[in-house]
Amino acid sequence: MNPPSPAASPGREFAAGLVAVMPMLLGAVPFGLIYGALAVKAGIPPLLAVAISSIVFAGSAQFMITKLVAAATPGLLIVLSVGVINLRHALYSAALAEKLAHLPLRWKILLAYLLTDEAYAAALRRMHSEANAERRHWFLFGCGFGLWSTWQIACVAGVLLGGRIPAAWSLDFAGTLTFIAIVVPLLKDRASTGAMLTAGCVSVAAFALPHKLFIIAAALAGMAAGVLLERLARPTGADA
Amino acid sequence: MNLWLTIGLAGGLTFLIRYSFIGAAGRIGAPEWFRRMLRFVPIAALTALIWPDLLMPGGELQLSLANPRLLAGLLAALVAWRTQNIFLTIGIGMLALWGLQWCL
Numbered sequence: 484m485n486p487p488s489p490a491a492s493p494g495r496e497f498a499a500g501l502v503a504v505m506p507m508l509l510g511a512v513p514f515g516l517i518y519g520a521l522a523v524k525a526g527i528p529p530l531l532a533v534a535i536s537s538i539v540f541a542g543s544a545q546f547m548i549t550k551l552v553a554a555a556t557p558g559l560l561i562v563l564s565v566g567v568i569n570l571r572h573a574l575y576s577a578a579l580a581e582k583l584a585h586l587p588l589r590w591k592i593l594l595a596y597l598l599t600d601e602a603y604a605a606a607l608r609r610m611h612s613e614a615n616a617e618r619r620h621w622f623l624f625g626c627g628f629g630l631w632s633t634w635q636i637a638c639v640a641g642v643l644l645g646g647r648i649p650a651a652w653s654l655d656f657a658g659t660l661t662f663i664a665i666v667v668p669l670l671k672d673r674a675s676t677g678a679m680l681t682a683g684c685v686s687v688a689a690f691a692l693p694h695k696l697f698i699i700a701a702a703l704a705g706m707a708a709g710v711l712l713e714r715l716a717r718p719t720g721a722d723a
Numbered sequence: 724m725n726l727w728l729t730i731g732l733a734g735g736l737t738f739l740i741r742y743s744f745i746g747a748a749g750r751i752g753a754p755e756w757f758r759r760m761l762r763f764v765p766i767a768a769l770t771a772l773i774w775p776d777l778l779m780p781g782g783e784l785q786l787s788l789a790n791p792r793l794l795a796g797l798l799a800a801l802v803a804w805r806t807q808n809i810f811l812t813i814g815i816g817m818l819a820l821w822g823l824q825w826c827l
């Protein structure tokens with residue numbers, strides 16, 4: 484996760500991004516395998532099941548699609564559900580926007596397409612480091628590409644293997660563990676801890692809302708709590 | 724609706740969500756409170772994915788010592804706090820989950 488040396492070339496940044504995203508792959512591979520198996524079980528044609536991985540390219544949304552297709556949900560409702568569950572990506576987009584503002588359109592399109600929980604989490608520290616800032620988009624590209632290619636392979640393998648991965652292995656838990664490993668070191672003050680506790684409580688309390696609305700509700704509540712606590716800590720509004 | 728069309732629309736919508744702020748950057752100035760909120764994006768968004776998996780495996784709240792995901796997750800959080808090492812956090816967390824599932 485350490486940023487490369489200040490004068491690193493685009494290739495070095497890209498490679499460093501690939502390395503940084505590797506821990507995320509431990510969580511993503513089991514998810515892709517399970518997705519593939521679920522998609523086949525839901526009656527999605529194998530070719531489409533694989534194509535979804537590059538057309539939508541979002542693990543939790545893909546899981547939801549398999550469940551909704553299995554329940555013969557109308558198409559528009561599926562589109563709506565995918566939109567709501569993926570709304571959190573707009574937050575990542577907002578958090579990265581300023582860092583990518585100088586890039587040409589093709590880069591913005593490419594990096595937006597590759598923007599996922601995992602790529603964002605893996606690139607977080609690098610994107611907030613100002614060293615060699617004009618080349619850090621290559622790092623983000625490395626994270627995104629590493630996750631994308633692994634995800635495609637895992638999903639194809641899941642489609643081919645079907646339900647032969649025992650659920651008792653609980654391999655899906657690795658995804659949650661990677662997120663824990665990212666979040667915990669970020670809890671440096673009361674505002675960030677308050678943001679975490681608020682988001683957590685809201686996610687559990689709002690869990691039953693339709694379309695997995697709890698994710699975006701909890702994220703926004705946590706962010707608001709963080710800003711409020713930060714303001715309480717510095718009533719004059721002066722920068723620390 | 725045809726399933727291919729459904730997937731195409733879902734993919735297009737997902738891309739637009741991801742592109743939204745990246746595409747608008749530099750054209751629209753963000754207010755100060757909005758910029759302050761962005762600092763909490765990773766904490767808040769990832770926590771919203773973590774807590775339900777630890778506290779509500781199977782969709783029901785399980786605030787108990789008989790919930791292996793909760794115990795393994797708390798142990799992993801401790802490891803993450805002490806070591807800041809992703810691989811150690813995942814390794815110890817998975818071993819703890821397997822051990823607890825075997826015991827309980």
